Amino acid sequence: MQEEMLSSPPLPVTILTGFLGAGKTTLINYLLAHHGDQPLAILENEFGAVNIDGGLLNRGDNVSVVELSNGCVCCSVRGEFTEALTELLDRRLRGELNFERLIVETTGLADPAPIIQTFFVDDRLRGELMLDAVITLVDAEHILKQLDEHRVAASQIGFADRILLTKADRVGTQEKERVLQRIGQINNKADVFEIIQGVCPASLWLDIRAFELSDDVSVREGFHIVSASPAQPVRFQPFRAQEEAGQSWNDDIRAHVFEAGYLDLKRIGAFMEQTIERYGNDMLRYKGVLAIDDQPQRLIVQGVHKVVGFDYGSAWGAEEAVVSRLVIIGRQLPAEALQQAFMQTQAGSPSAS
Ligand SMILES: Nc1nc2c(ncn2[C@@H]2O[C@H](COP(=O)(O)OP(=O)(O)OP(=O)(O)O)[C@@H](O)[C@H]2O)c(=O)[nH]1
Structure with missing residues (x-):
């Protein structure tokens, strides 16, 4: 049993x-x-x-x-x-x-x-x-x-x-x-x-x-x-505030979308490793479907903070527009620096010093 x-x-x-x-x-x-x-x-x-x-x-x-x-x-x-x-x-x-x-x-x-x-x-x-x-x-x-x-x-x-x-x-x-x-x-x-x-x-x-x-x-x-009308009469219970108010967290957490063409496997690997190492604590969720140079299948990455998984997914279709896309939902991430670093992982682009 x-x-x-x-x-x-x-x-x-x-x-x-x-x-x-x-x-x-x-x-x-x-x-x-x-x-x-x-x-x-x-x-x-x-x-x-x-x-x-x-x-x-x-x-x-x-x-x-x-x-x-x-x-x-x-x-x-x-x-x-x-x-x-x-x-x-x-x-x-x-x-x-x-x-x-x-x-x-x-x-x-x-x-x-x-x-x-x-x-x-x-x-x-x-x-x-x-x-x-x-x-x-x-x-x-x-x-x-x-x-x-x-x-x-x-x-x-x-x-x-x-x-x-x-x-x-x-x-x-x-x-x-x-x-x-x-x-x-x-x-x-x-x-x-x-x-x-x-x-x-x-x-x-x-x-x-x-x-x-x-x-x-x-x-x-x-x-x-999904449902436009309540099935039962509304029983509304007022909001119960529990925490101290005051500070504004607007703009704290944001979704960032990075897009590029074919990527170099080593460079994107290093980018992911360094980004997760440095900002992992502030990366709530992230997911990418990436096109890797000389690799017919998509590389899929997804994670929560520093817990990350990589795997190869389905192959790109012959007629398909190939786009590497990475979405990161994070707290106060340096979007521009990440964008630049991500672009440098493209196959054929000059590598970062
Ligand atoms: N008008 C309206 N009231 C709703 C709706 N959904 C829930 N409520 C009411 O909102 C109140 C709070 O709902 P709960 O289901 O207890 O909320 P909860 O997330 O479990 O609350 P906590 O346990 O305090 O975190 C209840 O009085 C519900 O009847 C809705 O779609 N419309």
Whole structure:
């Protein structure tokens, strides 16, 4: 039995993040009411005495809810969070819990970085769990203020593989445009979908496979409306500010897109190594699909901070326009210097001294 489980494919994990009150619990509740028979585990992070989500979740059959309540997962990531995940896996092995998928709901105050890294750093977790995607909920009504006042709000957007815009029913068209523009400055890689009161198909945020080394590094254009009218009357709960306000974090985190033609393998390797070494702590997410001189296949790179993966993907088509594209979402990165250094990795360009 144990061997069977150990050799089974890794379980998908979805990290659900978003600032306080963004609608995470509402979305999970909708999923729980409509997810069918697949057994799920939900790991919830409580923040001090503030969070009451455990009580708010409509648990049902096939759902195990585990709460972490000694503060924020991001502060205790090497300890309590890893332990909680390990214990979940142990209990599954012992047959005490049955789940095929794990959802981690972070506290609205958490920076998701250490949570994401945990899945790559710990050997056992890396083998038995597979991070599927980071889903960030953005509260259309409050996000602009939150971004001005709370650094973590931008970080949550920066890490997103997919963004679900909530509470758009609370704002006008112009305000929504401003929100989408601001989101786009921080992260133009993630698709944005609008949802109201958590109503959306599970496929919108589960099984996204964002951490696979796929060929897709498109940047976003526009957004998608999934549900235009709330299924239930709106129960609005005012924003609960927790952190001290004051400092503005505008322009702190931005998406940078670098494009070039064929690259020299050694030079791009050195560029990536040096950039990650020097700026890795400020690089939230990055992904590149690169054309390498004398190499028919695309080189795919993607990473989170200093955790990086490279692989060759599909071959370039004969008629295809070949473009090397690297998207980096980072905090206060020297965009111009990186742009210049990236261009110098082109095959045939004079090498940097
Ligand atoms: N108008 C409106 N209200 C929403 C929407 N989504 C969620 N809400 C409401 O927003 C409030 C907060 O939603 P929650 O789901 O508790 O948010 P959360 O992200 O889990 O909040 P924390 O646990 O504090 O981080 C609730 O009263 C929801 O009913 C929406 O799309 N439109």
